Amino acid sequence: MFTRTESLQDFLRLYPIVSLIVAIHLGLYLLTILPIFPNYWFYEHFSGVNLYIMEGEIWRLITPTFMHTSFSHMLFNSFSLVLFGPALERLLGGSKFLFIYLASGVIANIATVMLEPLSYTHVGSSGAIFGLFGYYIAMIVFQKNRLSKENSQIIITLCIVSLIMTFIQPNINITAHLFGLLGGFLLGYFFK
Template sequence: MFIRTESFKEFIRFYPIVTWIIAINIVLYLLTVLPILPSGWLMNLFAGVNLNIVMGEYWRLVTPIFMHNGFAHLLFNSFSLVLFGPALERLIGKVRFLLVYFISGIGANVATLILEPLTYMHVGASGAIFGLFGFFTSIIVFRRDLLSRQNTQLVLTITIIGIVMTFMQANINVTAHLFGLLAGFLIGAATIKNKTSGFSTIKTGNWKPARQRFNGIPLKTLLVWGGIVLLAILGLIFR
């Protein structure tokens, strides 16, 4: 499910939304490093600066999702999209995938605006990508049958590692990571609970949502999420 075996042309054809997002990220990064535009102009225009947003530049709630500060930043986020994006785009469809990605990213930026100082500046797709992790986690909680045990363990492991690294690395927008993850999870939970139709699953045929109850969640899942919440709380306290 998360192993890519397609050719480049097949990848573009099968996963157009993921392809376009990565392409936009790369183009904007190149425009920031190549001597095509005035130095720093694009970053100054599109970066998320809370003070500018409060002054009315509301596009900065969206544009930071596509901007990256350095090649390593771009590479990590692009790799994450290539690894996790295609499976979810195929699972929930192009339009829903786009909505999950943007709502999570924008929600992360709104949370950053509310919780961080006015002078705070941020860029990167991490909030939106953590939204994908959150959506996958909601599938694990409410529709575990849609993922194999191996894929479930992979998603949970990567999510936990991502949260831990959020608090260990410098210059990380912790607020965006946590609220992007939360937004993706809530979107997934609401979608499944509302019995939304039209999903096509990789594993079991047509999507047939069923009503789930929290008391039916396995102990292992509760322990994993308890640990995630604990890490999040400790990270915020000792930031």
């Protein structure tokens, strides 16, 4: 379920939503480092800046989900999506998967606006990725027959490790991780 053995061509065909999201991650990252555009423009206009969101720049509840601060940040989040997204995209279908992913990211960003200072700035897709974990946990709790015992154990273990790392690593939006997870779990409960 979480082992990738497809060719790149098959992966793109089988998991178009995951592929599109990863392409957006990579594309936006490249636009922030290549000297084609002023590098700061994308951060200035797409980052989640709580003050600007409160002043009505609502798109900043979605756009930070696709922005990353460094190559390692983008690579780790994209790798996590490639590892855990395809199985869920296959189970849910592309439209529902995209809804869960974006809704989890928005929930994480709304919580960040509500609980962090107005000066707080945030980027990264981890809130949405934690939302996928939350959705998987809801499946484990409410739809026991959809995942094997082995896959359920993998998800629970990785979720616990990811939560521990949330509190250990510096510069992590803890609020987004926790509320992304909670949002995904609630979405998994209501949208089975």
